[in-house]
Amino acid sequence: MSIEAKAYKCATEQMPAFLELLQSPVRLLPIVFVSPYANGDPTKLDADAMAQRLAGVAIVVNLQDPQVTWDIADAIGRSMSCFDGAARIYWPGFSPDQDPRRHRLYFGAKIRDLGATIIERSIERSIFTVAAFRFVPDPRLNDIVREVEQKDRQQRLENKKESSGIEWEEISVSLDAELTSATERIKNLESEISNLKANQEVLFSARTPGEIEDDEPATEETAPPKSVEEACIRAKDFAHLSILDSAFDAAKKSPFKRPADILEALSSLEEIAALGPGVDVLQQLKDRGWGKRSSMHISATTKAQNGKHYQFKYNNKWEYFEPHITLGSGDANSCASIHFLVDSQLKKFIVGYVGEHLPNTKT
Structure with missing residues (x-):
């Protein structure tokens, strides 16, 4: 999709496309979903201004028909939906059967109480904080680097064989290549795990100073039922x-x-x-x-x-x-x-x- 520095409109005819994007396994950007109040009044949030500030790091969707919010609730479940003036961040990897608290919900009443500016900053801070995490190298790039290094070692081996004729070096180089590859993979996995843990910490704990918490600590009574x-x-x-x-x-x-x-x-x-x-x-x-x-x-x-x-x-x-x-x-x-x-x-x-x-x- 083309990324624009303005909020996308979502009416009944766009709902299938929105649901496809929302649940797409290849979606990499978070979606900021903004809903109208149940009586038809527009949200207090400035969706277009948020879209300009979040251009390239998030997709802002501004819903204007309250009836469509109920249709979306039918498709993904009320606990995962967003309606009555609320706003929600849908992070990549969304699935309707996840814990709703993974995708932060800002209630319409809270937006009224605290003011649109504070909520907008809270949404943007959460997204920018996650977007600012260190880069985890693409595994495909690592594969290319390893292949080049292996070819270089093989060439050095051939040169040594021509000059000395020692065959055991071939075994040594082969083992060294395997060890290097395994070590590199371990480093990449450690880096990715560390990155994911840091992301998770932000997703669940990042809050705007002075903002009242919507979420309560998870207990057996407050966690969503499993059946x-x-x-x-x-x-x-x-x-x-x-x-x-x-x-x-x-x-x-x-x-x-x-x-x-x-x-x-x-x-x-x-x-x-x-x-x-x-x-x-x-x-x-x-x-x-x-x-x-x-x-x-x-x-x-x-x-x-x-x-x-x-x-x-x-x-x-x-x-x-x-x-x-x-x-x-x-x-x-x-x-x-x-x-x-x-x-x-x-x-x-x-x-x-x-x-x-x-x-x-x-x-």
């Missing part, structure tokens, strides 16, 4: 959620690759249930970014053809768990659903299913 089952286990103690055995059974079988999204969805349900009876559940889900991914009903056709799949035993009765949140799309690795119902008497949401998307008229 859908673990996400359900963490949500088991939520005060306003009750997770049935049927949900745990489905969660154990689910291969969904973004369990952090499951935990976030369950957390959203907990927050909504805590508001009490009579709340507009669907509107609350929309306010939390689950709008087009949630519904309070399944279609009549789905109910007629596959209704039994949506029934789970609760209070010794088989109930339809129609309200649901859908996460992602595609196969079971990238798509899952959560089905629940509202128990007004207990003032709780009852989660009956968490796992692979249930069959409908499209499957």
Whole structure:
């Protein structure tokens, strides 16, 4: 791609190209992703000014349509996405199944509180610090140098053989070449390891003076869950959620690759249930970014053809768990659903299913 000293725009039609670039294994430059606020207001950050200062060392992408942020969240997971006025640094080697803390997120509220200038400097300092690390020689250049040196040694050997006829020197030179090559490789690996360790230290610890930390020390409770089952286990103690055995059974079988999204969805349900009876559940889900991914009903056709799949035993009765949140799309690795119902008497949401998307008229 051509590198320009201005922010790239990303609308719906550019989203596939952005996702391809984001996840490309050959991408060498970090991406600074800047999102609008959920209500459509533009970011407080000056994306074009950052792009000018970061020209050649980073790619700045400025998103203007908040709806596209949700589509990107569907593709890479909410925990790895960036929305509601936030900004994020996506380092090279990005993968949706990584720890989200590897790719620094600056929340929109934090940008408002601290001011755009401080956040811009923090982003730029992180990138420039990494870019300024010492150069690790390309292994191909090392190979060329070794080849030239080996040819030089071979020529000296031939000269010696012509003058003295001693054959053991050939063995000596061969062993010397192998030793030199191995020593050189060890040095290169030590240099690369040292460089990677230094990079890692900057990625996780570089902060702007006076900036409030977004990240907390990783603990078992704060680290992203490693499976859908673990996400359900963490949500088991939520005060306003009750997770049935049927949900745990489905969660154990689910291969969904973004369990952090499951935990976030369950957390959203907990927050909504805590508001009490009579709340507009669907509107609350929309306010939390689950709008087009949630519904309070399944279609009549789905109910007629596959209704039994949506029934789970609760209070010794088989109930339809129609309200649901859908996460992602595609196969079971990238798509899952959560089905629940509202128990007004207990003032709780009852989660009956968490796992692979249930069959409908499209499957």
